[in-house]
Amino acid sequence: MKAILQKSPILPVLTVLLVLVAVWYAGAVWLNAPVLQDQYEREETTWDAPRLVEDAWSMERPVLPAPHQIFADSWKSIFKQRISSKRSLVYHGWVTLSSTLAGFAIGSVLGVLLAVGIIHIPTLNKSVMPWIIASQTIPILAIAPMIIVVLGAIGLTGVLPKASISAYLCFFPVTIGMVKGLRSPDRTHRDLMKTYNASTSQIFWKLRWPASTPFLFASFKVSIAISLVGAIVGELPAGARAGLGARLLTGSYYGQTIQIWSALLVASLLSGALIALVGMLERLILRRSGGAVG
């Protein structure tokens, strides 16, 4: 038992979690105290430290909500609401997830196609590659709300504008990873294909593509996470009525800090689940292809 505990990562992870939670509770008292003290003074109530702590952890609109408040609110919003309800985080999570996945799909396909073009056409390598890198110097997250508004003005609403922000963020790591992956076969393997008089498409499908699989998944892990960020940012403009981003925004309008934190919790759970899913898919495919790669 002792040996198992020492080997498994559970104990250290739990320790860190415990410390974080303790710091959080202390922080909740520290940040909420001034508000409460003001309130006590106005209402001329007498108070002592235990009461202050108790109140700090159960405010309706705290500056920093305590972890148990966030969990209670998340639980309520996920499991105690009808899925179709505007108060359900499952509903909002699904809205965000659908545009995350749509953006991820568009971005990945675009990214792979660009990489294939870049490794096969030298002119494309010279002309497009600098633009691809330059594209990421635009602070897309900052101007994303404007893009949504502009697209909305020309009649494009719903999933597509949000997905386009995700796709814009997504394609970059996929292109960079795939260019490297498709170029990863060493000289001997390429020479071998040449001695067989293999065609360009045979070299691509039988050598370059399988060799690039580990690179593809590494890129996917990065891009699925930023795809979610893109979707949330795309939901921030006032027009959006659904999605985790909209939830964050309305929360901050009405000072519903607990609601903001619940939405953040769901967003990070979603992100973690998506990365884990990509990881599972990766293990599945790599095991089928020998498991020696990656």
Next chain:
Amino acid sequence: MASQEAGTVVSARGLDLTFQTNDGPVHALSNIDLDIHEGEFISFIGPSGCGKTTFMRVVADLEHPTNGQLTVNGVTPEQARLDRSYGYVFQAPALFPWRTIAGNLRLPLEIMGISKAEQRERVTESMALVNLSGFENKFPWQLSGGMQQRASIARALTFNPKLLLMDEPFGALDEIVRDQLNEHFLNLWKKTRKTVLFVTHSIPEAAYLSSKIVVMSPRPGRIIDVIDSQLPTDRTLDIRDTPEFMELSHKIREGLRAGHSYD
């Protein structure tokens, strides 16, 4: 070449190759004249940089000569490559890690558009030739270095080329495994009667395997001597203790010395 005699597989006349590198030109091959006949086992021996690998790569159309003439099966090396007339075995096994051993052996057959049924037949046949039957569904990393190299030889045999180009195929293996593979490969050669071009660093390997030994020397890469082996075709590893074998090894060593290869 009309004047070429029948049975000549590789014919080089005044072959020259200079690589342009950042450190200036490197004269890799200088004035190579050589005829290789059908069914011969030719070893190329010499120190690093003597151009033996370069010569093989020129035959395989992986490098292009600067000057001179070279024909493979009476046509240009490029045409010979397009005709898929040779199998190339590299120093590294160069198996695809994402394919099983059988999958690796199928690779050339898939590329050449051979039917599924015949693919299976030829893979089974080649696996048996190199004593790897039963390992079809293993992945390369599950095999030892010697077995991987045998799989790589089997891969070159699947599409049954008449010419085998082997670039230090046993160079990365330890001596015990190397001896085993030498003996095994010699039997295979006797069975299949292929023409083999074999690059090596090792004098005993060259002497044991070859019917003809080409001794080369570096700077510039050139042929110093061509030695015909007088050893009987039926050889076992024990032959290495006979005076005839010693004499042949001595001749090769003399050739290497004449080319200042020991400098």
